[in-house]
Amino acid sequence: MPACWIITLILLALRGPAPAAGLEAVDTPNDHGGTVALSWAPPAEGQPDRYLVLRAAVEAGPFDTVAVLPASALRYSDSDSLTDGQPYYYRLIAQAERWSREYPSAQAIPLAQWFHRGKAVVLVFSVGFAAIMLLMIHHARRGMQLYVRPIxxxxxxxxxxxxxxxxxxxxxxxxxxxxxxxxxxxxxxxxxxxxxxxxxxxxxxxxxxxxxxxxxxxxxxxxxxxxxxxxxxxxxxxxxxxxxxxxxxxxxxxxxxxxxxxxxxxxxxxxxxxxxxxxxxxxxxxxxxxxxxxxxxxxxxxxxxxxxxxxxxxxxxxxxxxxxxxDPLQLGTLKAQDIAKLIVVALVIAGTLAVTLGSDSVVRLLDIVQ
Amino acid sequence: MKRQLPVFLTFLCAFVLTVQFFVPHRSFEQVYEVSNIWLQILGVFTILIGIMSLVESHLQKIRRRQAQWQYSIITIVGLVLTVAGGLFGSVEAGSGGIFMWMYNNVLNPISATMFSLLAFFIASAAFRAFRARSAMSTILLLAAAFVMLGRVPLGDRMSAGLFPAIADWLLNVPNVAAKRAILIGIGLGEASMALRVMLGIERSYMAGD
Structure with a gap:
């Protein structure tokens, strides 16, 4: 029985330390398709010399090595001849001189996105600004007198x-x-x-x-x-x-x-x-x-x-x-600019006050839009 | 039609490229790449027009013996040599061709000389700008003095670190606040100008009134 324990310990030692977390493979967000983002945590104990990234089109394999990465790498973007909509299976092997450890495999389907979520704030502000501008142009067309400060x-x-x-x-x-x-x-x-x-x-x-x-x-x-x-x-x-x-x-x-x-x-x-x-x-x-x-x-x-x-x-x-x-139409666009500036200034003041008082409500509001 | 068609084309191109900014899909990325290629193709043709304008303007100077017309001869000779060097020799860096020789030994030193003039012009402009003629210009002078003293070792030694601290505060607080205010204005101004062009309200670029 003690011999079994000793053999088990030797096998575990040769197998190397267990990784802290598994391999994660996801479709790269906000991209033009054809890429998969891989990320992982380093093994809980021991420092590998390199990581091997393997990929297969079917779960059973065969797996081909697509990248050999240094020990400092904890993420990889695979964009090597991937087809959108097709599932890909990944394996990651952490290798050292005396041991190697395979992470649990992960699967991802690369897809092209039709909207860049990171630009949602820009879209909201752009649409809002365009709406204000069209409104001011409408008012200018109806004969509204617009004052522009002398420059x-x-x-x-x-x-x-x-x-x-x-x-x-x-x-x-x-x-x-x-x-x-x-x-x-x-x-x-x-x-x-x-x-x-x-x-x-x-x-x-x-x-x-x-x-x-x-x-x-x-x-x-x-x-x-x-x-x-x-x-x-x-x-x-x-x-x-x-x-x-x-x-x-x-x-x-x-x-x-x-x-x-x-x-x-x-x-x-x-x-x-x-x-x-x-x-x-x-x-x-x-x-x-x-x-x-x-x-x-x-x-x-x-x-x-x-x-x-x-x-x-x-x-x-x-x-x-x-x-x-x-031209009243052009002056209308200047007024729209002034209104937008007022909104930005109000947001800056509100954000400054909120953060000074210990609240991150304005930041969270912008995060929700994001 | 002469006015409406360019306005429509401008709107169409601007709208497609605006949508492309928000859509990362490959098809839209290709639209952007193709439009860039077209821009380069058009740019190549306009270079010919530019060279024609340059040659014509300098030949006219030589013909009319205008002031300092001799420099026009140098310009024309330089142009011919550069074009010949590029067409018949190598344009790769380190190739030793006449094109790169002219680039490294003529253009680069002359450009560096022009750039170095900036130091003297900064001194003369600063001399005029920092005269204490009013309360505001006195504030500007004091701020400039603190920033300059705070940026040299002598200022640090003189004030036991006070001048660098004041300089850092001036640069990081009032300076950044003013810069951001101007940047917000520029951003909104650009967006407003872009919308005016898109909607055909602003037509100066097509020689409109």
Whole structure:
């Protein structure tokens, strides 16, 4: 009898320590299908040298090794030629030099999801915001008077164009170094349209250097249409809306050279800017130009504030189109933005108060939406 | 029709890509990938238009002998050499071709030089911005002084750790609060702009009024 105990103990020792928990295999949540997420806990005693992940299409096998993982791995995502809707069976073997231990097998069926649950909060807020916006547009259509606070930078656009006209110098408009798909670049086109219309009316030269050819093509169309709208199609000069380069600093060097040669009376920097923002704005300052800037790039706003006469900060750049057009529909969207901001501020205050008072109710509310 | 069709196409593309953001299914992922490929194809064609614009603008400068027209010759020669180096030589890193030689020995040093100018421009801009002309600019000056002193070993030694603590507080509390406020505004502004474009209210990008 003691011999049986000894043999049992030796067998147990060779078999290795039991794992703390079994192998868990689940369909990877919120994915495009074809993947299974495996997770496990390390053996309760002893450190394995490696883990072998085995997979079979039927429970009886045969099982093929799909991955050999280091001892530190406690999860694995299997995406190797899996078919959605077909069950897969997994085995995991923890191996050391003297022992190996097989985890209980697990089964999972990979599936593609039609909705990303992690983005539920974004969806709820997006739908809510769109609803508020449509409501405000509806009110604006019915003649509701909407007040929009004056924005100094936008108010100064006409003044800056007038100054250039009086001085007989050109105006430089830099639509950023972002692609045409950037929201900030689209916002810049709006202001460009306004500036081009005014310069066409006053007969002032407008220079628009571009980093991307796509941006150049749109800028050319915007300037041309504005000249036509101003009743002066001959004011459009294609050579003044040109492509420079898509490289950041060569573009900066080219624009700086342009500023020092042409000495524009007014510089507009509107759109997406990065490290070149201050180099451009300081050169413009040294050239004696009045400067209006606007960007949604948070790190560049302080540079523009320091070096330019007027700066449109973040959302003010997007508000420019509504502000300049004075179109009730566009103003309605600005009001919707204000309401959404009010809701966000209310949530921030409520969350801060709740957490200060020891309650996580607001956090849990957002978790429920999630 | 000339206006309605682009607005409809914009709405359709924006709507499909918005839905794609919430749907992880492979079919929608393929829609996103295909749209990206189309974007790249269109981008290639626009590069040709860009090069034409560049050449035309510089040739005009040379013809008219405009100010500093000599640099335009360098630009045209640089363009021709780069294109030739890319077409007839290797563009792989470490290949030793003329294309990579120009990239490593001409473009990179020039770009680094331009970037390094930023240090001097920061100094000159800071000199103007930090003048104590009003109560607000005095606060800005003091905040900047504390942050600068808190970020150098001398400030730490001078104040026995007080300046770094003040600098950290300024950066982590009022600075982060202001940044988040601006970010919330930017986020809502972007969403609002995107909806305006989708609904055809904002048409400036298609030269609309």
């Amino acid at each position: 100094a930078g936008i108010g100064a656009v006409d003044e800056a164009i007038g100054r250039a006209t009086e001085m007989g110098k050109p105006i430089l408009f830099v639509p950023g170094i972002g692609e045409a798909s950037e929201v900030a670049t689209i916002a810049a086109f709006t202001v460009l349209g306004r500036v081009a219309k005014r310069t066409a009316e006053y007969g002032t030269r407008l220079i628009v250097p571009n980093t991307y050819a796509t941006v150049m093509i749109i800028a050319q169309e915007v300037v041309k249409a504005s000249c036509i709208n101003a009743g002066r199609p001959e004011a459009y000069q294609e050579r003044d809306v040109f492509y420079v380069t898509s490289e950041q600093f060569p573009f900066t060097a080219a624009v700086n050279g342009l500023m020092l040669r042409e000495r524009p009376a007014t510089n507009f920097y509107l759109g997406k800017f990065y490290a070149e923002s201050l180099i451009l704005a300081e050169t413009g300052f040294q050239a004696g130009s009045i400067q209006i800037a606007g960007t949604d790039e948070l790190t560049q706003i302080p540079f523009f504030v320091a070096a330019c006469d007027y700066t449109l900060m973040g959302e003010e750049l997007y508000a420019a189109s509504a502000y300049l057009s004075n």
